[in-house]
Amino acid sequence: MQSVFSDTAWSIWEPLIEEVRPKGKTPPKNLRRTISAIFWRHQSGAKWRALPPELGPWWIAAQLFIRWSKLGVWQRLLEKVKDRDQALGMVFLDGTTIRARHKAAGAAKKGDAGNASGIRKAPGRSRGGFGTRVCVAADGHGRALSFTLSPGQAHELPSTYALLDELPHPSTHVVCDRGYASHKFRKYLRDRGSRPVIPPRKNDPEVACPDGLTDTGHLVENLWARLKEWRAVATRYEKTAASFLLVILIAATADYIKA
Secondary structure, eight states, X not given: OOOSSOHHHHHHHHHHHHHHSOOOSSOOTTHHHHHHXXXXXXXXXXXXXXXXXGXXXXXXXXXXXXXXXXXXXXXXXXXXXXXXXXXXXXXEEEEEEEEEOGGGXXXXXXXXXXXXXXXHHOOOEETTEEEEEEEEEEOTTSOEEEEEEEETTSXXXXXXXXXXXXXXXXXXXXXXXXXXXXXXXXXXXXXXXXXXXXXXXXXXXXXXXXXXXXXXXXHHHHHHHHHTTSHHHHEEOOSSHHHHHHHHHHHHHHHHHHO
């Protein structure tokens, strides 16, 4: 196993990576092999030390992932592929709870206040156990636009405002399930110039929803299904919220390129 990338796939990835990676005095050696190692680790959910020998020393891949994380390379990579085609006529919102391994909790750092540590790690307890709530805004093609992380027991609605604020401009329609039904949220969307497509709760009065749009929620559900094919997305192994979010961004980037 020399690479998780075929020659055709690498011909797409390489120019994108070259555009966003930091430019040092000397170019990195065996970049294709190292990126393959990073992808293999997150697709399989294995430990860094479990990397196959064919993908090079594990510590080289781990160091590159961490260094590029601090430099914002993975975020820029997703932004680069999103620039190719964004359909913001409709935006879909949905969240999912990701179960976390017990080691993802880590140990409290010296000087961490309880609240600060919670923000840094975004863990939480829900009926499903220890985990993290991940919310996504997806475009009309069912591809990711932005993500937010919160503790597993948190409701999706509070983090939705941050999701929409990251979009380059308001969409014409925002489609959600009835878990987002809120007079305040509907007013917020209308003030932004977006039309809410949110079915009412059982005890709420009827609201107007464009015909057919409420049946398109499968697009974002299919997105989660594709992202969770990466084991490091389906189960959280990372100790910090920042590292876990970067794994999700890499999977979302691969989803754009694969589409």
